[in-house]
Amino acid sequence: MSSPVRSLPVMQNWDCQSCGDCCRTLEGVITEEEKRRIEGLIPAGDPEFPPGPWFAPKGRGSGKWSLTHRPSGGCVFLTADNRCGIQKRFGAEAKPFACRLFPFLLIPAGDHWRVGMRFSCPSVAANIGRPVAEAKEDLAGFSRLLEKHVGRSADSAQAPAAEGGQQLSWPDVCRVVQVLAEIVEDRGDRLERRLRKCLAVVRIGRQTQWNNLSGHKVTKFVQAVRGAMEAEVPREPADLPPPDRLLGGIPFRALLAIYARKDRDLYGASRLLRRPGRVLAGWRFIRGRGRVPRVNPFLPDVRFDEVERAEGMPSELDETLERYYLVKLSSLQFCGPPNFDMSLWAGLESLIATLPMILWLRRAFRDQPPAQAIERAIQTVDNHFGGNPMLGLPHVRYLVRLLAERGELEKLIAWYSR
Ligand code: SF4
Known part of the structure; x- marks a missing residue:
């Protein structure tokens, strides 16, 4: 019996515009079969069809493959x-599963799959097409294929750890995230303050003993922290x-050097350090x-x-x-297996750290x-x-932690919003 698909992003639309962008950047895993x-x-x-090789091994002896790309970058x-x-020749069902699923992500969350979306697809970023809720049946079919594809179900993944080895259950992780999503939806504040509030909740969450909290107590506790943050978190960016x-x-610009790149060698992190130009x-x-x-x-001369x-x-x-941020939060794409096995709080910090990067790039464009x-x-x-292996490296993760721990992350958010 396969697990149900939940948390379809209600505010999100999508239809493929056949721009071919994913065929230039996606490097999905292809199975031997x-x-x-x-x-x-x-x-x-x-x-x-071009002469081979069409597939390149993904690591020695892994039994996994990736599609080869032309020198110009396309699949x-x-x-x-x-x-x-x-x-074109054999129908959509003939494509590799990773290509069929894109730009969706199906994330295991205990008794169900959650739906994430890749905003690297221009159509997702621009919210073009039909409501994603209409894709529910397709996604249920994909979840069954995924269970067959990776040979495990939604309940085989463990809930992400909290702090110091503490473990929240899947339902409690969802309760924490639900309150954070409510903060992000609250249009009484500018978006930048909403994320600074989330960051303040994460800071308290890291210091909390969760062992005695479960069920509705989790929701009550996080809501209470949220209420307290109303007075704590500076109102205007200029107040920071x-x-x-x-x-x-x-540390911010060291992370930006990774996030600002766009090239077809996106996931070739091992090659990154070998290229003097990139260094x-x-x-x-x-x-x-x-x-x-x-x-x-897309970067102009700036x-x-x-x-x-x-x-x-x-x-x-x-x-x-x-x-x-609502799609990223509700899908749980920011922690656990989809984000280098990060803990709940580290994953949230890594997600919130993307805001100053986005704001910086928005200015640069x-x-x-x-x-x-x-x-x-x-x-x-x-x-x-969640995809570039550089972001999973310990020293890169440490940079995010450093920014959050020293209170620099909220300053960066405020600075690039002012
Ligand atoms: S990037 Fe998005 S819109 Fe473009 S071809 Fe891929 S799925 Fe379609």
Whole structure:
């Protein structure tokens, strides 16, 4: 009996616009069975398909594969008219499961699957298409395929740890997240203050002994913390001091050097350090002076000081950010297996840390209209969130912890919102 699919994002729309972007950046896992099935479908020497190899091993002896990409960046099966060659000839069911599921994510949450979405898809970021709620049946079918694909059900994943080895149950994790989602939905505040409030709740959550709390007590406790934060969290961005140049600015830009990139070698983290150009670009980000390295084709010619001086966030952009953070929160994509097995609190901090990155990039995309710039910034950041192995490295995770622990994260959020 397969587990049900819940938490469909009600505010989110999507339809594939066949832009082919995912066929240039997605590096899904292909199983041995899928590889053999696709190889069996395509007759040798078929002129409609390029000569092999079509698959590259993902680690020695893992039995897992990835699709090879052309030197220009596209998947080996991407056709000249930006379509999937396998789907065109054999139908959508013939595609690898990872490609069929995109831009959805199905996240195990005990007795059900939760639905996440990849905002690296331009159509998701721009909220184009039919309400995602209409995809419920398709997603139920995908969940059954996923159970078959990975050979385990939604209840085989353990709930993410809290702090110091404490363990909350899946329902209690969902209760904490529900209160945080209510904070993000509360339009009485600008979005930036809503996330600063979430951060304050996370700080208390880290210091709490959860062993004696469960069920409705969890909800009551987190709601009480939320109420207390109303007076605690500064109302306006200008009420917070600027980030510390050393403790805030440097770790922030070190993370930005990862998040700002957009290229087809996105997940080739092992190659990243071998490329002197990339190391140099990373160093220039950390330095934060002069021209911003063009690590992203959408970055115009802009200087770091111009980004710092750019004007604040128009309030109408809050809605796009609200949608992004609500989908990420309610899907639980920020912790556990979808985010490098991070604990509940570390995962929340890593999610909240994406806001100053998005706000920085929104300013840097200064040649684009504001609505397009914020969507592009979300797309860029979400390309990495939970997927780029660099973000799972201990020293990179430590940078996020450092920013949160020293109170620099809220200053950065306020600074780039002012
Ligand atoms: S990135 Fe999104 S819109 Fe573009 S082809 Fe992929 S799923 Fe479709």
